[in-house]
Amino acid sequence: MTVNIKDVARVAGVSVSTVSRALGEGPVSAEVREQVQAAVRATGYKPNLSARRLRSQRTQTIGLIVADIRNPFFTAVGRAVEDAAYRAGMRVILCNTDEDPAREALYLTLMQEERVTGLIFAPTRATVDRLQADALDFPIVLIDRAGPGGQFDTVLLDNREASATLVDHLVSRGYNRIGGLFGATSTTGVERRDGYLTAMTARGLTGEARFVPPSVEAAENAAAAWLCQPDRPQALLVSNGLFLTGVVKAARTLGLRIPQDIAVAGFDNEPWTELVEPGLTVIEQPVETIGREAMALLFQRLKTPDAPTRKVVLSGRCIARGSTAALPRA
Amino acid sequence: MTVNIKDVARVAGVSVSTVSRALGEGPVSAEVREQVQAAVRATGYKPNLSARRLRSQRTQTIGLIVADIRNPFFTAVGRAVEDAAYRAGMRVILCNTDEDPAREALYLTLMQEERVTGLIFAPTRATVDRLQADALDFPIVLIDRAGPGGQFDTVLLDNREASATLVDHLVSRGYNRIGGLFGATSTTGVERRDGYLTAMTARGLTGEARFVPPSVEAAENAAAAWLCQPDRPQALLVSNGLFLTGVVKAARTLGLRIPQDIAVAGFDNEPWTELVEPGLTVIEQPVETIGREAMALLFQRLKTPDAPTRKVVLSGRCIARGSTAALPRA
DNA sequence: AATTTTTGTGGAAACGTTACCACTAAGCGC
DNA sequence: GCGCTTAGTGGTAACGTTTCCACAAAAATT
Numbered sequence: 001m002t003v004n005i006k007d008v009a010r011v012a013g014v015s016v017s018t019v020s021r022a023l024g025e026g027p028v029s030a031e032v033r034e035q036v037q038a039a040v041r042a043t044g045y046k047p048n049l050s051a052r053r054l055r056s057q058r059t060q061t062i063g064l065i066v067a068d069i070r071n072p073f074f075t076a077v078g079r080a081v082e083d084a085a086y087r088a089g090m091r092v093i094l095c096n097t098d099e100d101p102a103r104e105a106l107y108l109t110l111m112q113e114e115r116v117t118g119l120i121f122a123p124t125r126a127t128v129d130r131l132q133a134d135a136l137d138f139p140i141v142l143i144d145r146a147g148p149g150g151q152f153d154t155v156l157l158d159n160r161e162a163s164a165t166l167v168d169h170l171v172s173r174g175y176n177r178i179g180g181l182f183g184a185t186s187t188t189g190v191e192r193r194d195g196y197l198t199a200m201t202a203r204g205l206t207g208e209a210r211f212v213p214p215s216v217e218a219a220e221n222a223a224a225a226w227l228c229q230p231d232r233p234q235a236l237l238v239s240n241g242l243f244l245t246g247v248v249k250a251a252r253t254l255g256l257r258i259p260q261d262i263a264v265a266g267f268d269n270e271p272w273t274e275l276v277e278p279g280l281t282v283i284e285q286p287v288e289t290i291g292r293e294a295m296a297l298l299f300q301r302l303k304t305p306d307a308p309t310r311k312v313v314l315s316g317r318c319i320a321r322g323s324t325a326a327l328p329r330a
Numbered sequence: 331m332t333v334n335i336k337d338v339a340r341v342a343g344v345s346v347s348t349v350s351r352a353l354g355e356g357p358v359s360a361e362v363r364e365q366v367q368a369a370v371r372a373t374g375y376k377p378n379l380s381a382r383r384l385r386s387q388r389t390q391t392i393g394l395i396v397a398d399i400r401n402p403f404f405t406a407v408g409r410a411v412e413d414a415a416y417r418a419g420m421r422v423i424l425c426n427t428d429e430d431p432a433r434e435a436l437y438l439t440l441m442q443e444e445r446v447t448g449l450i451f452a453p454t455r456a457t458v459d460r461l462q463a464d465a466l467d468f469p470i471v472l473i474d475r476a477g478p479g480g481q482f483d484t485v486l487l488d489n490r491e492a493s494a495t496l497v498d499h500l501v502s503r504g505y506n507r508i509g510g511l512f513g514a515t516s517t518t519g520v521e522r523r524d525g526y527l528t529a530m531t532a533r534g535l536t537g538e539a540r541f542v543p544p545s546v547e548a549a550e551n552a553a554a555a556w557l558c559q560p561d562r563p564q565a566l567l568v569s570n571g572l573f574l575t576g577v578v579k580a581a582r583t584l585g586l587r588i589p590q591d592i593a594v595a596g597f598d599n600e601p602w603t604e605l606v607e608p609g610l611t612v613i614e615q616p617v618e619t620i621g622r623e624a625m626a627l628l629f630q631r632l633k634t635p636d637a638p639t640r641k642v643v644l645s646g647r648c649i650a651r652g653s654t655a656a657l658p659r660a
Numbered sequence: 661a662a663t664t665t666t667t668g669t670g671g672a673a674a675c676g677t678t679a680c681c682a683c684t685a686a687g688c689g690c
Numbered sequence: 691g692c693g694c695t696t697a698g699t700g701g702t703a704a705c706g707t708t709t710c711c712a713c714a715a716a717a718a719t720t
Contacts (some may be wrong), residue, residue: 002445002467004676015700020678027697046442050389051676052703053380069405079399082426091440094424096409110421112376115332137332216601245601252605271546271575272602275582334706345670350708357667381706384675 003043012238018206023047028141053115061091062298063111065104067144067186069096070216071242072139072270073287076144081120088299098213099185099305101126112136118298123147124185139301141294145187146311151255152307153297155290155312159188162283163195163237166265169318170235171203171283174327180234181222181243184211192239192267208233212243219246227254227262234263235324241268244280264323267316278322286314333373342369353377391421392628393441393449395434397474397516398544399426401572402600403617404452405638407473410621411450418629420447427444429544430514431456434605442466448628453477454515469631471624475517476641483627485620485642489518492613493525493567496595499611499648500565501533504657505593509537511552511573514541522569522597538563542573557584558562564593565654571598574610594653597646608652616644 009016013037022028022036039045053059064081066074078094085092093114097103097113104127111119116136122144123131131150133140142154163180170178180196183189193209212222219238219280226232238244244266248258256262258278266273269284293312301307334466338373342365349657352366367373383389394411396404410422410439415422423444427433434457441449445468452474463470463481472484493510500508510526513519523539530537542552544626549568551578568574578588586592588608599614623642631637 005678006676016676017701018699019676021699024678026541027699029698032698046439048384048445048676049443050380050383050445050704052678054378054384054675054677054707055677055679057678057705059380069409070402072400075405079426091423093421096412113379115378115380246606248605249601270414270602271579272600272605275575275578275602275606277607335708336706346706347671347708347710348669351669354708356709359668362668378706381675384677384705385707385709387675387708460677514713 003045004048005045007037007043008036008045011043014037029300044137047071060089061093061114061116062295063093063107063114063116063121064096065095065097065107065111065119065121065123067097067099067124068242069094069121071240073144073241073269073285074267076287077291077294080288081295084292084295088295097124099124108136111138118302119293120298122186125187125190126185128187129202139298139305141298141301143290143294146191147187150309150311153246153301153309153311155293155297155314156188157283157285157290158313158315159191160195160198162318163192164199165316165318166237166281166283167196167203169320170237170263170265171205171322173263173324175235175324176205177231177233178205178207178237178239179226180209180233180239181226181247182208182209182211182220182239183214183243185214189239196237214242216242216246216249219243221246222264223247224254225249227251227256232262234327235259236262236264238264238266240266241270241273241282244268244270244273244282247281248276258323259325259327263325263327269319274321278325281321281324282319283316284319285316333375333610334378335375337373338366338369338375341373342366345391354471368500370475376386385447389445389447390419391423391444391446392625393423393425393437393444393446393451395425395427395437395441395449395451395453397427397429397452397454398572399424401570401598403474403571403615405600407621407624411625414622414625418625427454429454437509438466441468448632450624450628452516455517455520456515468565468591469628469635471628471631473620473624476521477517480639480641483631483639483641485623485627485644486518486644487613487615487620488643489521490525490528492597492648493522494529495646495648496567496611496613497526497529497533498651500567500593500595500654501535503593503654505565505654506535507561507563508535508537508565508567509556510537510539510567510569511549512541512569513544513573515544519569526567532644544572546572546576546579549573550580551576553577553580554584557581557586562592564657565589566592568594568596571600571603573614574600574603574612578610589655589657590660593655593657599649604651608655611651611654612649613646614649615646617646 005019009019019036022033082092095107118138119140128147140152142152144156146154182193197207212218238247258264265281265282269282273280273282333348338351349366352363381582412422448468449470458477470482472482474486475486507549512523527537542548568577588594595611599612603610603612
């Protein structure tokens, strides 16, 4: 049916092992290498990766499991990972869990069956606790979300700091009654909540944090409900780019002006956040760096499996826009 | 090292072939199946997919090559494809070409080496012409972009109709001098241009179409240049969601009001298009349907390889918003 | 009761590679 | 000129599965 290495060997007039060497590593005379390449072209031979992986026990594949591919944060990280991987001659298997622990489990076993070399993973809170390092036979690098203890190599944003930055920013603009909307399924949400509450307390203010399921609709509903209350906050701190969409939508629907009726600050510097009127104040995450750094950690781990785990904490950049314009002095 | 089917057989006290049958198809007594499953649990056995694929000659894998994963259109289609694939017990290999023919070629050979069962592909104009059906040994379904002749199964938007709808809409709102910005690398851009020009001509108007490389920056620059001209158009028809970002950005930068100074209509109903002020008039594509339909065409092709190729053309839905508000009567 | 079919099982040969080993011929140091 | 390494090559045994075949026992058919 399809042409295999044997056919190439026959056409090139050499042995199978010589073809294998000519195509990969190993001592082969220039002359023979030439012949083999000619035979490959003549026959249209394409190596069978399944066979190669089986025999060599090296899949040259890394897994990437993200929580939500619609979230531009993860697409960006994914691209960075992919670029780094292909430069290193590796393939990437990208999977999307929609923050669903069941799908996470499904994909984790898939990764084992694929015998991936390593895994980059943004798990939900539910599975990050269940995740034992020794149960999987490949190294894992967590991104965006931290596990308990220093069990895994990790690269994430300094979420507490970032939240504090936003709180400081809002307070300096005159806002005191600040509410916070956080993702319920990720440790990221928890950390950002903690940073927010701590910063509020430090300023002598009391915060109110609400957790929301990870969807635009949920964020919109939660925001709408909150903003209908008579004692609604003056400002909302919003935990990710998807939620921002929902919050702005809710404000529009209720006819609330930003920032006069409700100020908004959040995470993820998506292109549209500067196009809405007013622009949204956000923390920009170093998405490229996160992806690249995750790959670097993974490669390092593969090279030195027993080194102590590392946690790379990156700082976000606060981009102030009109959505948090200073309150007129009362 | 890792546990294999032999280990399971030993633990279960049966032969290797019986384990294989118990795990897959084939007549196995209920009692033995039970034992085998117990042994699998006890040993923590995970089948080796490379071995399975090699032996069975069925990879149960479909390839998905898209032009730009940052484009929400493609993420949405990707999700739909993935869902359908997993429901059918298949895996998806997702690749992103950035509209680069070299990377398209790279990934096409990858698909061959992976021995994918089938491929769903959104090619650039450059490669769609070079693509011979018989050179690849798996069926291809084109999405979003059409090939020459009826060589491949295809599912795409009725681009000419959609462009015409937008033109009609703009004209009915009083706009006459309408420019068009189209993607240079896709047949989609060409089709939308054609639909636009035809509709303009039919209305007794002359259109001006400009082609732009596929990036936000390119679109922004092109729009900025165009809108600086003294005889700038009254309205811009914009070929995709990424370009829309650039165009709105350019308008903001130049201090032009939408729609008073420049009306905007485009493709792809991304969430933010209703959040900007004014909202953007867009053609909404049936992204879910496109993905599902592509999978359906692929499965049909696998079942009946010699059936005539089919082309599924779907209609978009026009969502009118403030960016094309009626011109005040002159 | 004799036969044919079905069900359940084990043994062994693939699938397409790479990696190991053995071997020859050539190059090198003495 | 004699050992000793080294470059280049071919044969063959894996890698972990599935699938084919053979076969026995049980069930169904005559």
